[in-house]
Amino acid sequence: MRDSLVAEPPVALSTWHWRDLVELGKPRVVVVMLVCALVGMALSVPGLPPGDAVVFGLVGIGLAASGAAAFNHILDRRLDAMMVRTARRPVASRRLPTVLALGWALLLSVTGLGLLAWQVNLLTAWLTLASLLGYALVYTAFLKRATPQNITIGGLAGAAPPLLGWTSVTGSAEPEALLLVLIVFAWTPPHFWALAIHKRDEYARANVPMLPVTHGEAFTRLQVWLYGWLTVAITLLPYATGMAGAVYLVGVAALNVRFMQWNWRVWRTKDESAPLAAFWFSIRYILGVFALLLLDHHAGLVG
Numbered sequence: 001m002r003d004s005l006v007a008e009p010p011v012a013l014s015t016w017h018w019r020d021l022v023e024l025g026k027p028r029v030v031v032v033m034l035v036c037a038l039v040g041m042a043l044s045v046p047g048l049p050p051g052d053a054v055v056f057g058l059v060g061i062g063l064a065a066s067g068a069a070a071f072n073h074i075l076d077r078r079l080d081a082m083m084v085r086t087a088r089r090p091v092a093s094r095r096l097p098t099v100l101a102l103g104w105a106l107l108l109s110v111t112g113l114g115l116l117a118w119q120v121n122l123l124t125a126w127l128t129l130a131s132l133l134g135y136a137l138v139y140t141a142f143l144k145r146a147t148p149q150n151i152t153i154g155g156l157a158g159a160a161p162p163l164l165g166w167t168s169v170t171g172s173a174e175p176e177a178l179l180l181v182l183i184v185f186a187w188t189p190p191h192f193w194a195l196a197i198h199k200r201d202e203y204a205r206a207n208v209p210m211l212p213v214t215h216g217e218a219f220t221r222l223q224v225w226l227y228g229w230l231t232v233a234i235t236l237l238p239y240a241t242g243m244a245g246a247v248y249l250v251g252v253a254a255l256n257v258r259f260m261q262w263n264w265r266v267w268r269t270k271d272e273s274a275p276l277a278a279f280w281f282s283i284r285y286i287l288g289v290f291a292l293l294l295l296d297h298h299a300g301l302v303g
């Protein structure tokens with residue numbers, strides 16, 4: 001049997017651009033993950049974390065996460081080609097040869113993991129490898145095609161960066177780091193299902209068992225609302241456990257009100273634009289929660 005990578009029609013090299021290699025790494029998603037990792041680093045020690053752990057940690061985690069994203073582009077190339085949102089991606093559109101993308105994905109992953117093992121610590125390298133495999137293999141190659149709970153389980157890989165940041169500095173996984181992971185983990189369903197409601201027909205056409213396809217829109221809208229509340233409850237735990245102070249509590253309360261307003265609109269109103277708007281707000285929300293943790297930590301250091 002011929003290798004499916006080799007079986008694809010040849011593509012003229014001149015059709016791709018170096019920007020395609022950047023796109024393979026899902027840079028905007030990875031930047032938000034790195035913000036979460038940086039906050040994990042900052043909160044792991046009372047003062048400022050050591051510069052070398054911060055720099056090598058962020059570069060290593062960023063490269064490995066980009067590598068995982070590139071593997072996702074490769075494994076999903078046929079599926080991506082069936083959806084309007086993703087059809088123009090470099091590998092899906094056959095602009096970038098799959099073997100080249102594979103080489104790039106391997107280069108990013110090996111360099112990132114190698115840097116973590118060499119300059120940071122082995123625990124961080126192993127945890128990052130687990131996240132990489134969790135997203136690129138467990139989620140993309142298996143769960144995404146198998147169950148509507150794909151993102152609740154697969155979300156664990158995407159939620160790992162605060163822990164990876166934390167262990168980069170301390171070399172061990174403390175409970176506070178797991179709490180930061182839990183915030184991103186609980187946030188993933190409202191983040192993604194809001195978009196999945198908007199893109200329901202595309203997922204149905206491509207035969208991907210996302211929740212709105214298998215259980216309908218009304219059920220998914222309710223889940224966005226319920227997981228929204230779960231996220232709100234978990235974001236209060238850093239204050240409840242003494243990990244963060246009043247600056248965080250006031251800020252996160254305001255963010256949570258806005259977040260639940262959007263989730264309410266998704267659940268209860270007929271506003272067609274609500275799911276997509278809620279999705280975009282979810283990104284500002286997670287950035288806001290982590291920025292507040294950082295601000296609060298440094299307000300604590302100054303005060």
Ligand code: HEM
Pocket residue numbers: 028029032033036085139151154155156158159184188191192195283286
């Ligand atoms: C399994 C977990 C997750 C799933 C299934 C998911 C799904 C998605 C999807 C389908 C998009 C749209 C991408 C596009 O149109 O190009 C997206 C965008 C985005 N996601 Fe997630 N996501 C997950 C986890 C995360 C995590 C953990 C973060 C960051 C901490 C994150 C940050 C973002 C950002 C920043 C965007 C916007 C990208 C852009 O501007 O194009 N996501 N997500």
Ligand SMILES: CC(C)=CCC/C(C)=C/CC/C(C)=C/COP(=O)(O)OP(=O)(O)O
Pocket residue numbers: 026029030033061064065066068069072076086128129131132135140144157158160161
């Ligand atoms: C090492 C480490 C931290 C790994 C995490 C890697 C990573 C970039 C996770 C991203 C999560 C994400 C955007 C999922 C969407 O995948 P999808 O395939 O459902 O969405 P798509 O249709 O837009 O490709």
